[in-house]
Amino acid sequence: MSFQLSQRWFHQIIILQMLVAWAQGSKKDLFEELWGLGKSASKQSGRRVLSHDLTMDEIFNYWQKMYGRWPSATFEQYLAEYRQRVDGAGRSWGTPKTDEELLDIYYFLRNRTQVPHAPGWTPERDKCGPVCHLYGTCNQELGICGCPRGRKGPDCATPVRTSCQEYCLYDDECHRIIREWCINECNGRGTCVGGVCHCYPGYFGADCSLSIDYDGGQGGRGPGATVLLAGLGYTDNPRGPRIYMYEFPPEMNLWGQLWVDRPLNVILWERFMSLGLREVDPAKADYFFIPGCARRCNKWDEKFQFIIEHYGQYWNRNHGRDHIMTHPGDWGRCERSWTDTFDSFVANVTMLQHWGITVDRSTETHHALFNSCYIPNQDILIPPMCGDMYWQYENNVWHPYRRHSPILKTTLASLAGSICGWNSAEEPPCRKRYYSLGVRAALWQLRDTPGFQIAKRVPNIGQSMAESEFCFAPTGAGYGKRNVISVTLGCMPVIISDHVTQPYEPFLNWNEFGVWIPESDVKDTEVILRGLTPQQKAEKMEKLYCAARHLSFTTVYGGLFEGDTGEFDAVATLVHILRTRKRHPGVPDHKLMEVDPEFADLMACKHHNSTTAATDIDETPARPPTPPLPLAGITSKVQTTIDDEAYPQRTVTTAHWIKDANGKEAGQRDSSGGDMVAQASPPPRQLCLFNGDVVLYADHEVPEPSDITIKRDMRPGQCMPRNGNRPSGFPPGGSIMCPPTGPITKCERNV
Structure with a gap:
């Protein structure tokens, strides 16, 4: 049976959860857990962030600074003219409340x-005719006029009533003209309306x-060829892989919020290009990227049909085996946000x-989505990337602050x-x-055990995890985030989830830097954790440091470790x-490191040069190897599995x-009720650092910060905030390695 996640249904569930939390007196906890709202406004140096829809006055001021740059008299004339227009329509002067009002201004x-x-564009050469560029963007390859939310038709000249609530999670973040809410800020070659780039005539694409x-x-491929970032000096990354990115009409993936709380799709969208991996000639592509959206995307059928109609020859080349797509929902491909018609289409992606x-x-858990949702050697289990982490x-x-x-x-x-x-x-x-999978309930029995902290709420979950030697990392209603959070905080993860692939497995062996306990042995958890020797734990911590770098999006948020180049x-992984x-x-994933020394060095966090031997970044002395452990994958319930x-x-x-x-005495609790001794963390390492209290220079009415302001507000070594107006401060190009201003071609490439 096909499972389709209705956008309106999902929105109502979120509202219901919030009302329940309010009734239980935990509204603040819910918001902090959902969206990471644990930061107070005072930690943003008192600077106002454009975190809500702008008023009409603010829209005029923003537009004047970013695009208009009219003489003062002209600006005042336009402002007065539009006031009369609003009054004549019987509308109030304030914040646009609908798509129609936003598009009008x-x-x-x-x-x-x-x-x-x-360059070279003329109205006569435009494949969509002379009107499209006034209201939308013409895909000059396909001759399709792409419209912002609230418009339709072959030239986007026809208004259509759309509901912000239908496409967006938050009504107050839907009606925006802030350029930072568009992919790559439209690369300075268009303006942003409701999250959709309205490109300047002749330019096209989502960004x-x-x-x-x-x-x-311009591009060396001859007249009529498509060019990427013409005139800005874009060059391909010679190492590849070359990734062709499908360009869909905006209503298929840009009308809704791309960011929400799981922006993996848009970050990869931007990073693939800033790393020099984007290919504009599909015949030369190694992979084809199917842009998705956040977890509230129900347009997959339309996208797949669009690919078949316009790019069928490239799909048929390998029957989709060279296509990749993101699905950051709780249950991945099991959510099946497409109809049965396209099951075979998705099978090889x-x-x-x-x-x-x-x-x-599913039978054991009484939940249809606890099915075989992940295909080893085909899918890639990527670390979760959520705004509340x-x-x-x-x-x-x-x-380094440590x-x-x-x-x-x-x-x-x-x-x-x-x-x-x-x-x-x-x-x-x-x-x-x-x-x-019942693991949290089983661990609840340890809540009064000395040395264990098992609770439904703690004042600071990050601090609680960092102060623990081991952090339990169970799944939730679907995937869990604690596995990645614990590793990045320097806490050895405890995995108790049979047949649940962990991020970047098998390239990372989670039992080497954590503890993987079979569900059937959860009753022995205390004995297992207390029974590990100091040397065994030290070996795990040494490997944990490398794993943390693979599981963190440091090139997006900023460094977490000294000496980390990203x-x-x-x-990069x-x-x-x-x-x-x-x-x-054809080589299975678990053998790739055997056949490719460079890849093996990368996963061991070693620099690799094809002409010299790999060198270990940390240059730490070798330790005795960890004793071999028994193989997993077979439990008392399942005798033979794909694992x-x-x-x-x-x-x-x-x-x-x-x-x-x-030894037989290993794991016994000592007479004091615990075996923990306060230990200092490993020596810190310095880099351009992640800044959780990032100073947001977001208000268009505030002048650019001076060097004195930066020195006053920023701690030494911190990354200069690139873009405070973007959700979670994501910089253009999805990377802190991009300049604060300027084209994406200036982003540093390290892969």
């Missing part, structure tokens, strides 16, 4: 602004990065997702969060058997996986192994 300003056009080489003097269950457990990361034990205030490990193991259901106050026995971060798969077609073939190196830790390796 937008077109009023845009059509009075002189804008440039692409206005494309144009036609009409006279054959590489899904970049967060939910890694490989075995059908990164504000905790200055608690990272390796953060030099003056080191994190002390005072707890053996911790878990803070819902036990029986998302944002539920329920305690075991739980009604929902599927939630965390070359091993989550985006994904690119290397795609590149290595392309080099070695045995896909993850032959996966290991687990059991009480039996602990006692065999460390």
Whole structure:
């Protein structure tokens, strides 16, 4: 049965959850857990952020500064003219409340602004006719006029009533003309309305990065060829892989909010280009990227049909096996946000997702979506990227700030969060058997055990995790985030999830830097964690540091570790996986590091030069190897599974192994009730750092910050905030390695 996540249904569920939380007196906790609103306004240096829709006065002022630049008299004339227009229509002067009102003021300003056009473009050469560029953007390859939300028709001249609520999670973040809410800020070659780039004449694409080489003097491919960022010096990354990105009409993926709370899609969209991986000639592409949206996207059928109609020859080339798409929803491909008609279409696509269950457990859990949702050797389990994660990361034990205030490990193991259901106050026995596969309920029994901190809420979850040696990382209603958060904070993750692939597995062995306990052995958790020797834990911590770099989006948010160049971060790791798969077609993932030394060095966080031997960044002395552990993948319930073939190196830790390796007394609680001793964190390392209290220079009415202001407000070594108007401060090009202003071609490439 097809499962389609209705946008309106999802919105109503969110509202219902908030009302329930309000009634339970936990409204603040819910908002902080959902959207990471744990930062107070005072930590933003008192500067106002454009975090809500602008009033009409603010829209005029913003437009004048960014695009209009009219003489003062002309500006005042236009302002008075539009006031009369609003009064004549019987509307109030304030914030546009509908798409129709937003487009009315937008077109009023845009059509009075002189804008440039692409080199060689003329109205006669435009494939969509002379009217399209006034209201929308013409795809000069296909001759399709792409419209902003609120317009339709072959030239976007026809108004259509649309509901912001239908496409966006928040009504107050839907009606915007702020350029930062568009992909790559439209590359300075268009204006942004409601999250859609309205490109200057002749430019096209979701970010206005494309144009036609009409006279054959721009791209070297001859007259009529498509050019990427013409005139800005864009060059391909010679290492590849070359990725062709499909350009869909805006209503298929740009009418809704791309960011919401899971912006993986838009970050990869921008990063692939800033890394020099985007290819405009589909015949030369190694991969084809199908842009999605956030988790509220129900336009997959239309996208797939569009690909078949316009790019069928490239789809048929490998029957979709060279196509990749993101699905950051709770259950990945099991959400099936498409109809049954396209099941076969999606079957061969590489899904970049967060939910890694490989075995059908729907009967056991009474939940249809706990099915085999992840395909090993095809899909890639990418670390979750959510807006509520990164504000905790200055608690990272390796953060240079820890030099003056080191994190002390005072707890053996911790878990803070819902036990029986998302944002539920329920305690075991739980009604929902599927939630965390029952693991959280089992761990609840340890809440009064010395050395353990098991709670539904703690004042600061990031600090609580950083102060723990081990952090339980169970799943939730679908995928969990605690596995990645714990690693990045410097806490060894405890995985108790049979047949659930972990991020970047099998390239990372999670039992080497954490502890993977079979669900059948959850009763032995205390013995296992107490039974590990100091040397074994030190070996895990050493490997944890490298894993943290692979699982963190440091090139997006800023460095978390000293000396981190970003070359091993989550985006770089994904690119290397795609590149290595392309080099070695047909080789299963678990053998790629055997056949490709460069990739093996990358996963070990070593610099690799094809002419010299790999060098270890940390240059730490070698430690004795960890004793071999028994293979996982076989439990008492499932005798043979796909895991045995896909993850032959996966290991687990059991009480039996602990006692065999460390003695029969291993794991016993000492007389003091615990075996923890406060320990300082490893020596910190410095870099351009992630700034959780980032200073946001976002208000268009505030002048650019002076050097004195920056020195006063920014701590030494912090990354200069690139763009405070974007959700979560994401910079243009999706990378802190891009300049604060200027074209994306100036972004530093490290992959």
